[in-house]
Amino acid sequence: MLKAVTCSFAALLLSMPVSALNTNQIPFIQQAAKIDGLIDDNVWHQALEIDINNVTWPYENEKSPVKTKAYIYENGQSLFVAFDAKDPNPNLIRAFYRDRDRAWEDDLVGIKIDSFNNAQSAYQFFINPLGVQQDSIENELTKSENGSWNGIWDSAGTINEDGFIVEIEIPLRVLNFSNSTGNKTMAMEFLRFFPRNERLRISSMTLQHANPCWICQMPKYQGLAKAKQSSDIAIIPTLVGNSQETRDIEQGKAKPWQKAHNIEPGLDIKWAITPDTTLNATLNPDFSQVEADTGQLSVNNSFSLFFPEKRAFFLDNSDYFSSHLNLIHTRNISAPDYGVKLTGNKSGHTFAGFIANDERLNVVIPGNLGSRVVSLERKSENMALRYRRDVNKAFSFGLTSTTRQSETYKNQVASFDAKYKPTKSDLFELQLFGSDTQYDQQFVDYLCDSTLANCDLTESVLRVTDDDARGVGYYLNYEHNQKHWKAFSSYQSRDAAVRTDMGFITQVDFNKFVFGGEYRWYGTEQNWWNRAKWYGDWDISHNENGELLEKEVQTNFSINGPLQSFIDFGVEHRKRTGLRHDETRIAIDGNTSLFTENSQWTYLELKPMAGIFAGLKLSKSNRVDLANNRLGDLTFVRPVINLNIGKHFELRFRHTYEKMNAEGADVYSANLTDVRLTYQFNINSYLRLAIVNTDISRNPNNYINEVDATYKSLSTQLLYSYKLNPQTVFFAGYSDHGFQDDDLSKIIKDDKRIFMKFSYAWLM
Template identity: 75%
Template sequence: MLKAISLCIAALTGQAYALSSDKIPYLERSAKVDGVLEPDVWQHALKVDINNVTWPYENQASPVTTKAYVYENGESLFIAFDANDPNPDAIRAFYRDRDRAWEDDLVGLKIDSFNNAQSAYQFFINPLGVQQDSIENELTKSENSSWNGIWDSAGRITDTGYVVEVEIPLRVLNFNDSITTKTMAMEFLRFYPRNERLRISSMQLQHANSCWICQMPKYHGLESAKQGSNLALIPTLVTNRQETRDIDNGVPADWQAENNIEPGLDMKWAITPDTTLNATLNPDFSQVEADTGQLSVNNSFSLFFPEKRAFFLDNSDYFSSHNNLIHTRNISAPDYGVKLTSNKNGHTFAGFIANDERLNVLIPGNLGSSVVSLERKSENMALRYRQDVNKSLSVGVTSTTRQSDDYHNQVASIDAKYKPTDNDTLKLQFIASETDYDQAFIDELCDGSLSDCDINESVLRVTAGQDTGLGYYLNYEHNRKHWRAFTSYQQRDEALRTDMGFMTQVDFNKFLFGGEYRWYGDEKNWWNRARWYADWDISHNHNGELLEKEVQTNFAINGPLQSFIDFGVEHRKRTGLRHNEALLAIDDNTDLFSENTQWAYLEFKPMAGVFAGLNLRTGNRVDLANNRIGQQTFVRPVINLNLGKHFEVRFRHTYEQLDAQGAEVYTANLSDIRLTYQFNINSYLRLAIINTDIERNQSNYLDDVDAKYKSISTQLLYSYKLNPQTVFFAGYSDHGYQDDDLSKITKDEKTVFMKFSYAWLL
């Protein structure tokens, strides 16, 4: 039946397709989004063939037939996909939470709604209707899957493949509706994961051109498309009961309980079709799901955690530049936030202000960094403007401000990206900052007064007396189909601070160059892609003293069962800890160590619902706690397993061991287990367990350390999402740890919570 409908649609639309392949038809009728193609609707739509494999191969004929149908009614864009499959039993599709089905069979499209080759919305759907959406940013070459639009989809597996229907309200997109006939670049796609994962497209893609958005074909029409006021009011209610107690001295204190009921309100208003205002009052900015566990046992720099909160994620790509100058997880507990974003005729503007009940500041250095947290309010502001002069040149400026009592940090930056040819890209950015740390900040850093402070690099950076700093970044890349070459240079002054961003290292300059060569297989080869990569870099501090010199190379190959193997070696000369921490000098104050490391990464997806990965590393590494060379072994297996369509197990374990002078220094184990039962595309129940176990050989340390540290965090979470903004969460979480003062893991925190929000679209 479905095949007959498809043939009927093809026959009825063939003439229109031949006459105007880039015109999106207007129909007054709205399709019923249920995964069933209705001939009386879709026969009038534009037909698009998805028949060209663009990855891992370059423009080969597709082994499967896929057709897309598209039209609009002035309010929404409607798309249907008819994906034929010679073996429907092999279709990979599972019930998952939104944005977690990227490894399944998928169909979808990319839309550059401004037709300026700077960014593209991505909408993908698996055969069961599970949605994935993101924004691809050409400036930063990143894809932000945290962006969530409100749109509708339905999927259905059939005897001949699967069918997906989609409705994307035009209010989800940013576009200029003052133009009568609108032109948008679009690419229609199918991902076909079997022995290989094929990216099948409606267009040809030249791999020598690193800008994929630039190559997307143009579609015009949408004459009556208007975005309207697009006002959304989203009231929220958060309730929780948190119990905490002090267990630092080995004798647990009594539990202290606190009950909270917090109403809040989010508002999103499209003031014009190009300008959006977001506001939030009394928001709950705590994230619902626990971060992935990370080890930091032999790391002197602060760990990075991504943003997951809706207010900051909306149009977050508007704030992006070549350096991370705006990292909104620095703002932890605001009472309010206001954000304005706009994109019109090549001009992009974004700005927000928010207060914070706390002040979290990252103090960077050249050998390490630290975070200072103060229980006092702060005001935060970020501004970003970018002009896309043409598809080859973009220029942007960024400004941020943080203020708390007599502490302040201000940053100003200008950046540019220029593509003189399809194969060449030049990026540059200049940064200037002014920072003033007040006495209360210094006292908090020292855990008392400066006179009683243990002097270290962070203290010296704060008390250096320099308030202005400069930095710049230059990068050039030449890319061909089979090879690319690149070089970069960056420099950051001792006093450069980007307290609204995530910049862990200053007082250095770094020169890098490298290259890559690629091989492409075909159906005769057991592999489909291979590459060899190498680079060399050298870093000095502001006084010209060597910090690090490194050369590395690796070889990677994609093979059967969606396998990927990557192995390499690196040789690095780097400085160790300072002998006298009261001096910032490197020469005659540090030792220069040689690190030689071999590593490998392997992954494969042998069948539907199975992923296995293994990360291995061994070699000599600097023991940062004792300023010497040790032998490190690192192993990280990852297994994701679906048991049926609804139940998923995710397991990730990290093992790290360091030996020095013939004896163990430490052994660290971290396990992250997530068990999820996905009832349907809207709701799930998830149990997360994160367990850390670190054992140290006290006799092989220069300073006193705990012989053992264990911790365990658990979270049970129920989620129901009608859409990304109409959600209900309920859960329980706790945390406990054990050190030398405790005989067993003892809980120090327990929380029961519930969160509800509902989106009214006016």
């Protein structure tokens, strides 16, 4: 009897698929699958089979309405993953030809990989049914996703009568992982995004919404015993050329065009010294902005605008430099001749550092009521160092150091940060930092546009000429998170003298306390809505001397509904200081007026069918008129429309309208229109026209100081792009810029250029 049972059990085991026997073991198969979006290679029958059948958002662990299977194996040099995504209505599949990283709203399948199995970060690889790639790095420390990161990997997708199929190959050279021998453990999640009336996040795992750390919940997969980087050197030569014409326009007269032609060769080298340590070097790199930044309107704003980093050298392993505060913002380095970067992660020790020079010196001068940017045509040296120790999955700490120096100017910053999660619901964060800064006379000359003796003193000038060179700051944060509610509190303080010139911190000389919470409701498939949230917080800020800067309370209610709709209503009540009456004194009390601001806003978003996105932000408030130091009535409207016509053509439209009235008369009205038309020939190439138009009208009779009644500007860019991969690219285009003020009767061009870029990645 026992023998018969044993034989029957053995027969049952032999009949079971490989995935049932080795649930979390990634098989090693020498053969490389052909990446064509068909899954017709025999090798897929030997791969580990994984069901993607659990809806984790907006619902918590409900059965998927569609069937999806993933298959995975490795051959020591690459991970091979295939997805078979069934769909009862293939004609409803949302898929368009787009540039990489622009198809996040489409049907998607993909994989998340925590390659160090330390719950600190995860690579994300997603593909739409036509093979368009999206990749990013999710950072658990900062709760952010860096979509600017680009890896070189292969994918293909096909739509069929049963749904769609996607195949991908991820070379192990793309990943950083442990350099240990034998089996390696990585956490992985296999995903499908199913956007119809709702956008369902369908996963291979269960996800507990009470735990805000999603990476921590990813299941473990073992394998990769023979994993190696194979080709561990990438050499990317670059050639950039441009022909530029510029001219000055003064008092309504255009001066002659000044022509300049430039051809610049460059070289980037990436060497994976080991699977967990990478060296990057660049000589005469191309750090030009190929694609125009999205237009931003800054009419009634006293702080510097933020622009994201887009350049490959700085983006590679940029999450290794992250901390709770933005102490390293590499876009401050605008025109380097060289750069060297070393990054690595070994047994819970993460280290990163870079040095780079810069032909320019751009420095933010922060204050407590505003900031200014000083831009000097002189060389500087820049260095950043970062170390993080992950003691365990509950506790980690880090050290950061940055240096910027140029002639007699220098800024040095040192920081300590820590993160502690005693339970899955509780989080403590801490960051301490100090700086030592020495400005020189050129900073004063730039801000004054003359000598200090003839200068109109402003906060920025006073901050630069302050004798106090050293400052300290700190940040404390606590959160308690449950499935239905969250409570949080934070406190941060920055001395008047603290500076983070390598980072992006625009406000100093303040301390701020914040307390708040939120409550969440979860719908079911029987409800017309699927998710709702109430949020509220209260905060108060003082300067270093204990003088009130701002006190605010705000609350909002949001709900997700049909047609992928999202509606958010909010109100805000704030008391804040206006501008200083006497700019020669930093003091707040007796030198400013305290204003009461009230505002209401609404944001609506809708994705009713494939290829259509509509959004609208409306707000009505009384705000401080910063140009005239009084309270005014502000109206703000921003519609956004993204429209696909067919599989290849896309229109993106965004318009910002802002109007202020004060004392019964207009102060200003501002319009900014950003239009982008793209024809995507295939997944590799596109032609794009970008138009950014600004139109600002002011009422000079309602201003204290003299202002232009009219300012208009128009920027256009026509760009052709071909990308074999993120580092083998060809760009060619034309751009121009013109403006109009009171001295001009129409927009006159002051800049026009033709540009070209070519780079090729040799993988060795």
